[in-house]
Amino acid sequence: MSLQQLDEMLAERRPDSLSPRQAAGVAVLDQAGISVTTGAEQPDLATLAGIYLEQTNRLRASAQGRVAALRRLTRLRRTNEELQNCFYALERRFPPGARDLAEVFADEPLASKAGLNLGWSSHGLAQALPVSSSGVSAIELHLRDIRGGAGAMLHVHLASLEDHRVIDRWTIPLDRVVDGWIMCCLTRALVGPTRTLELRLDLECDADVNVGLSLGRSQTFKVFQARNPVSNLPAADTGLAMRVWCGDAHSAYGGRANAFIADRPVPAQRGIRSEPLSPTLLAQVSHVTAHEVNFDFDPVTWIPYRVAIACHPPAYGMTMGVLPLPTDNRVTSVSADVEVGNEKSKPVEFAIVLAEDGESARALLLKTAEPTPQQGFSGWLEVAATGTGQLSAAVAKVGAKPAKLFVATRMRIPGNQNFAWARFRKLTIGTAW
Incomplete structure (x- = not known):
């Protein structure tokens, strides 16, 4: 059908001569308050077609919006059902009267x-x-x-x-x-x-x-x-x-x-849950390199009034401590805040390692070996006097043998370790679940 014939049919308003789609277009124009009668004020066909397309697009967008809203509602209803089922499971495990304090x-x-x-x-x-x-x-x-x-x-x-x-x-x-x-x-x-x-x-x-x-x-x-x-x-x-x-x-x-x-x-991410390390385990920290580094005091100790592990570095070499981790074989990562608590100290370097034994941890700290998938090494981090920093180490694969956490410190420039109050704080482990 030519544009001239469509124009003539619109002018005569003969619905019986229009196709269903054309008749729907006339209805849309009528709903929009636009007259298609003949006369000097009648819009041209291009204007009518543009208005028709605009209204059609609006209807399509409205329909798409309704479908999207229904889909979101369906997802929310499923989530709500799962949540209600969780509450029901919890209520079954609660002792009688658990809802009341x-x-x-x-x-x-x-x-x-x-x-x-x-x-x-x-x-x-x-x-x-x-x-x-x-x-x-x-x-x-x-x-x-x-x-x-x-x-x-x-x-x-x-x-x-x-x-x-x-x-x-x-x-x-x-x-x-x-x-x-x-x-x-x-x-x-x-x-x-x-x-x-x-x-x-x-x-x-x-x-x-x-x-x-x-x-x-x-x-x-x-x-x-x-x-x-x-x-x-x-x-x-x-x-x-x-x-x-x-x-x-x-x-x-x-x-x-x-x-x-x-x-x-800390919210769980990708199946890994973060939790603080128990003070009971932190208090079991012990000195590993006692045969290499001699002090008049124990350089690796748990300090309750600082809620921290102290690891005093030697003048030359490094001080290494070890502490156990939960024995469920699911520890995947560990993180810690580190600090040097005296303004008179020279810069100190810190490191943490996840390994099965002290020899493996020492090799990683001395960089004579690369970490295996069951080992994690944070690298060395320099911290200045009264400064702080953060360390983290993670394993690519949880090993069959339980990993231990090793902490280590050394002087950035060997020779003077006076006032090097090096401490590890806020130790947190990541566990797979």
């Missing part, structure tokens, strides 16, 4: 007993919780005789003794607490297999800082007595005064002014 254990402070103090140079405190882990969502501790200082932090770790995994940790500024009860709220109520929970407390501070922890009733079982985590000896014949709660962890946090929520965990 309930006190399942209480050991009130006794005024007749002197408390245990944390301060500068203290070794920290540890105690196993005398309750089942199922449903635990919050733990209260009773503090007393608080003498704070600028920047002082109370570090609380909750770990499982079976695998030395940190379940949650809290970093509490000491200037935000007063004498009395404080509540440490877990990220979520604990579900799954029953585990033995251990509470670990360390005070990061300078001199003239102190916080006391009240004691409860006498405890017959030594495993539930407060103890020195370094010597592993009882610090008292009682446990710490505490209360343990089950239920909704978030309702516990929202209902109390003295409650502290756990540190935000």
Whole structure:
């Protein structure tokens, strides 16, 4: 059909002479408020065709938008269904009444007993919780005789003794607490297999800082007595005064002014979950190169009041320490913050290695060998006095033999290691799951 014939049919408005598609176009133009009658004011055919195409495109875009919205709605409904199924599975594992915050254990402070103090140079405190882990969502501790200082932090770790995994940790500024009860709220109520929970407390501070922890009733079982985590000896014949709660962890946090929520965990990525290394394992660090480097003191130690591993470098050569990792064979990476804590120090170099034994780690540190897929090496990082840095090492493949973590330091320019307060902090492991 020619353009002239279409123009004549539009002018005569004979729907019976138009094809269905042309009739639909006339209807669209009518809906748009555009007249196609004959006369001097009638638009030309090019204008009509342009308007028709514009309206058609709008209808097509609207239809595409509706389809996309329906697809998103379908995905959201599937996600919601999966989430509801997860909640249902959790509810089946919760103990009865877990939705309501309930006190399942209480050991009130006794005024007749002197408390245990944390301060500068203290070794920290540890105690196993005398309750089942199922449903635990919050733990209260009773503090007393608080003498704070600028920047002082109370570090609380909750770990499982079976695998030395940190379940949650809290970093509490000491200037935000007063004498009395404080509540440490877990990220979520604990579900799954029953585990033995251990509470670990360390005070990061300078001199003239102190916080006391009240004691409860006498405890017959030594495993539930407060103890020195370094010597592993009882610090008292009682446990710490505490209360343990089950239920909704978030309702516990929202209902109390003295409650502290756990540190935000690092989101899992590509099947790798990041978690802090347990203080129980950090305290087991030991010196590897004692036969090569002699000091009047132990150069590789755990420092609770700095929440750090000290690794003092020698004048020549390097100092290397080793500490165990969780024995599940799934550790894929490790990271750490490093620092030199004295302004009088010369620059220090730091490194971390994931390897099966000390000989393999030493070869990587001396660069006489390349890492195998089961080994990880961070390389050496130079840090100036009072400076900080970050290190990370990862394996390409988890080996059959459990890897160990090796830390090492050396002087950037050999010859003077005075005041080289080299420390590894915030050690974090990546585990495959």
